[in-house]
Amino acid sequence: MLSVLFFGILQGVIIAALASLILIIRIVSSPHVAFLGRVPGTNRYTDIQRHPENEALPGVLLFRVESPLLYFNVANVYQTVWSKVTSSGPELKVVIFDLSTSAYVDSSGARLIKRLYHNLGERGIILKVAEAHSMVRDILRFEDVEELLGHVSRKDSVHDVVINSTQSSSSNAPS
DSSP states (O other): HHHHHHHHHHHHHHHHHHHHHHHHHHHSSOOOEEEEOOOOSSOOEEEETTOEEEEOOEEEEEEESOBBTTTTTHHHHHHHHHHHHHHHOOTOOEEEEEEOOOBBBBBBHHHHHHHHHHHHHHHTTEEEEESSOOOHHHHHTTTTHHHOOOOOOOSOOOOHHHHHHHHHHHHSOOO
16 A cells, blocks of 8 residues: 555555565465374364474374475475474384375475485385375376375375374384
């Protein structure tokens, strides 16, 4: 509104549009990465920072990126997740990426998942994804990420992936 008052209608609208684009890029370039815990008594998972009463699962790290995964935010997302992985200690066995709030993933986002898969694998940690939207599943297939992770189903909830991953990681544990 101020730009319209000071510069006229056309220039004011252009300035407002540019300011909006810059604001959107700034927000998306450093998205909130929520680390999840189970809501007590349910099969739902929400941000443990916002809801400290949520239950952390032993040996499992769940996270959700509250933004599309795009070339200009993958480095920030990777650093945030990797620092949490390294601070989790040797008891960490499974990392689950909840893609429910990432409606779009570009090829850089798919490469982020590949990088996480390989780097976690070097530490003996399993990476799984859950609740990927159809366009995201298509990109993951195109970038051969699904070959690494196994079938990425539209039907599996975060809880389903938690149950399946914890059962398979405990069955792979040495006796």
